[in-house]
Amino acid sequence: MGSPVHRVSLGDTWSRQVHPNIESERHIQSFNVESLINILDGGAQNTALRRKVESIIHSDPEFSLKYNYFMTQNERYVAAVQKKFHLQTIAKRLGWLENSLEFHYAYRALSGEVALSLHHLFLKSLRTLGSEEQIAKWTPLCNEFQIIASYAQTELGHGTNLRGLETEATYDAATQEFVVHSPTLTATKWWPGDMGRSATHTLVQAQLICSGARQGMHAFIVPIRSLQDHTPLPGVTVGDIGPKMDFDHTDNGFLQLDHVRVPRENMLSRFAQVLPDGTYIKLGTSQTNYFSLVVVRVDLLLGEIIPLLQKACVIAIRYSVIRRQSSIRPSDPEVKILDYQTQQQKLFPPLATAYAFHFLASSLLEFLHSSYDAILNKDFSHLPELHALSAGIKAMISDLCLQGTELCRQACGGHGYSKLSGLPSLVSRVTASCTYEGDNTVLYLQTARFLVKNYLQAQAQATPGSTLQKSLPQSIAYLTTTDLARCPAQKAADFLHPKLYTTAWAHVATRLIKDSVHHLQTVMQSGADWDEAWNQTTVIHLQAAKAHCFYISVKSFTETLEKLENDLAVQQVLKRLCDLYALHGILTNAGDFLHDGFLSGAQVDAVRTAYLDLLRLIRKDAILLTDAFDFTDQCLNSALGCYDGNVYERLFHWAQKSPTNTQRNPAYEKYLRPLLQSWRSKL
């Protein structure tokens, strides 16, 4: 009976009833939650498959995440390896294929608390950068876990800037081997996941030197540990880089290579080759080496980053209908904190963002899929745009997911600080995504470079009479459409039109890009060369790239809405989120819209009115909108965010299981007792 979403929490024996405060939120359903779930899953059959996988995972006690928050770094690493082992065993039994949806859903159910994820990154890189023979040779070894592989790029002294890496691979034609070497302390590979304790092989990014010439970064498969006893191979110094904010389940490692020799065939050679005599042949563009990074970046969005924000929203919003605090009127009972305007203002923009990003990342993924095969076949025409889009979008998504997740955590007051809320782990995981796979500032600037370059090119081509649209890639075609100087809206309701606010965002993005080009040119005219001028204008390039990405996200959200015409109820509720997303963006950047008079002061006030009204409207659907993400309680792993709303009982039960309560207190015996007694004797 009832909604198929309904799944009682965690199987706690004492919890057989849904808390009335959350149940009442689900009474009146203005839309069909299940339809929205199917939309997010990409079809009802996917929802069904996902739930099947989840039930397999959650019915197996070996996969329990309940004790994670009590574990040390070492224990979590061991638990993650154990889960990986168990998962592979089950996958084999059930015939799940590597890279299948089943695996994807299993990771989701386990919140990624599984070791050897870099093993799969290795495979991805192999498929994008390896030749057909290399793929044929290494893939089965990986799939059968004959080897455990990782991916080693960043160094102690070098991160996002690939060209700065110091590790060298020098070709020795006499033996037909590469000599892979870390020439300095700062060249030590640092951070690669799974490398500290687990991996037997790693894909090392190194400067290729052959016939005395440096050919830039290339990828080499380097064995690092013995396949017999797992000890480091000669010339290899490897270990764990120590405690981090989170990712305790991953053994991020360091690696020093002292003239380690690998055969010529170990250089991945889809886009570049070294012939036995040391001749270097380039088959791709300078960007091809980045291609595997693009693939990884795009996969991370839906696979790791966005779900973290979604979960934070689920937890904070559910808790906010259970938590009662103060009263609006003195004589009334305490109200649900979600009824406070200030609480809605904290939580609903992140909720809208979580939806916006889901649709944005899905469309980016589609774009990637449609260009993937072409690129493997060395048609690189889409690569620059794909690279620019994935860079900026990754930066925006991780930035705003972090902000939103942290807001959700703080919106839960003191309990948000307890690990049992699940929120600290979400924050400390999402925050890593702002740096890994490319520091966000650097990524935004890569997008900015693309924008400036294309804009200049188009400008140069534009002769009087012809407009400059022809040459622009699709995602920036808007730069050439005719633009209004003033926003036509007259009242608050006018701002609830997707076309109106999409145009507004296009206007601001266009203006900022033009401005940034103008600034660059001005600095260059005053005598600076391109590079110097670029560094002196990066703050505005950053701003322009952010506006561009935000525009893209608003546009993708509105396009998603258009496709939902056969489910009007879902369309309506999502449209409110879309409106809120776009208008919240305008309000937080009001200066940019007021700057050239595109919006007047009165119009900004109207935006604010429309925005505050939306909060009230979304309030009614808030719980259902979080239910639609359809996370299981086990996967949320939060005392505050369970489906049944029994927050306080769960918090109390769970806390009592903490080792601090189940184990002795040695500090009392050692220090407190003597302290108390020394004083007593004096009294």
Added chain:
Amino acid sequence: MNQDLRREREAASFNPELLTHVLDGSPESTRRRREIENLILNDPDFQHEDLNFLTRSQRYEVAVRKSATMVKKMREFGIADPEEIMWFKRMHLVNFVEPVGLNFSMFIPTLLNQGTTAQQEKWLLSSKGLQIIGTYAQTEMGHGTHLRGLETTATYDPETQEFVLNSPTVTSIKWWPGGLGKTSNHAIVLAQLITKGKCYGLHAFIVPIREIGTHKPLPGITVGDIGPKFGYDEMDNGYLKMDNYRIPRENMLMKYAQVKPDGTYMKPVSNKLTYGTMVFVRSFLVGEAARSLSKACTIAIRYSAVRHQSEIKPGEPEPQILDFQTQQYKLFPLLATAYAFQFVGAYMKETYHRINEDIGQGDLSELPELHALTAGLKAFTSWTTNAAIEACRMACGGHGYSHCSGLPNIYVTFTPTCTFEGENTVMMLQTARFLMKSYDQVHAGKLVCGMVSYLNGLPTQRIQPQQVAVWPAVVDIDSPDSLTEAYKLRATRLVEIAAKNLQNEVIHRKSKEVAWNLTSVDLVRASEAHCHYVAVKLFSEKLLKIEDKSVHAVLRNLCLLYCLYGISQKAGDFLQGSIMTESQITQVNQRIKELLIAIRPDAVALVDAFDFQDVTLGSVLGRYDGNVYENLFEWAKKSPLNKSEVHESYFKYLKPLQSKL
């Protein structure tokens, strides 16, 4: 010393020592602070464990040991002045929080404020010497900032002359008090007092919770640790559940309200004084925000001077990342903010002491404004600092995520400030209440004084806030005073908008309270603008007191950057209020970039002036000598995962994985 840092220090335009004196208050304070720090650093008994490699239980143990030795050491060194105690504690504890901390910060002060002389005689001496370890149990699982909602009851039984304490529901379980979980044997419990069948609201009771000698929970008491948290690992935040637990009548703190043996309740004369502790703690937190942000800036800026990355021009060696405009744009506004908050913190401390003296003489007139100001500034500075520490951490790239940077620890230790001692949004709304009251006063024709006196300038007949069109003066973006005026205008405007919107809602909604809720987003905005104005004002006033020319010049640049960066971030407010024009905003953005260049050569000296010891920073990236990479490698080798060459999990899982599949 690292070559880059050496060059940075040699090139500075001012003497950081002089700036340290400004921050400490005087050269003498600096001298004495260092003297105390050195007492500890040179003491062979002083041990410093790297907390990052310890488990929670080990961290707790170390922290308890530190507290135990500290009591002894302070006596030995004769440290008694409150300021000196604080310096001593900071250095002794390094970055550990103290499980017995609440005994000193809450239990004893509450006993002093609210206990009778007899009660103080009974408990004070033993709690000062830690014979009894007390904590302060206020928040409950279901109730926080809103005190009246607490559910714990203390029912008086005249027959035995005892109070019967109960936690009637799950939500009433005391939750979060520090030191309650494992350490304390007494707690001051806040509970609803019920006598003769009537509830008289919240009162404080001294409750023994563990048996002296065995440390076991007393019958009727359920007590324990609330489990793992984001940070504060060594703190045993606890829960406490009481079932018909009896304490003698004398255990109710009765300086103000009293319960007579027969159960008659005597009302307190005035309880405004209980404000005092709250105000003190919140004003102290403003200073803590400054300190945490200063630490984060020190680490990020030193590391940015050591780290080389990418290239500005192809083919040239990699520059220090501090030379990238984006890195400067990330860090220097935060550095300016750290200085601004240092001065705000110092001002709050002075003001608190000044007003406290007035209170001692029975003058409570300034208390409401101080209360409103501390609430708002606590929220304003902690929100800003919270985001700023994160920004510093991310400015260190991947290494910022490692505990070696020290930044995760600074962050997780600081971030609860946004929710404890009054949740920030609630704090902002308290300030807003005061602002609205002041606004109404001005409208009623009365003048207001203090930080809100700018409201006196409001024309009384204005109908539409949007008509605040033409402001008298043109803003000079190179003058801190003129910029302070601009912030004042912004605050005036946003206070007025909030007030008008509130009035409108009142007309439409009948109920004032519903109207308040529907205006609360505007109200918070008004409070923020007010606090921002106060910070800007205090910073620019501080400049007038700086005598040394070179220090003045560098602080003036920081002050300008602080003001201008805020304007550029909130450009909408300044444009919409016609406080500044579009072209002025463009100039502001241009000027910010110039200031970044101007501050760049002094950046390292500016963080050196905060004068943190390496051990206090707890950061490999922020070391004074800049030898980052060597030490990072040494540090990592200590990781528990590196204890054995081949990890146990290999034999357990990885090897079987290969054979079983």
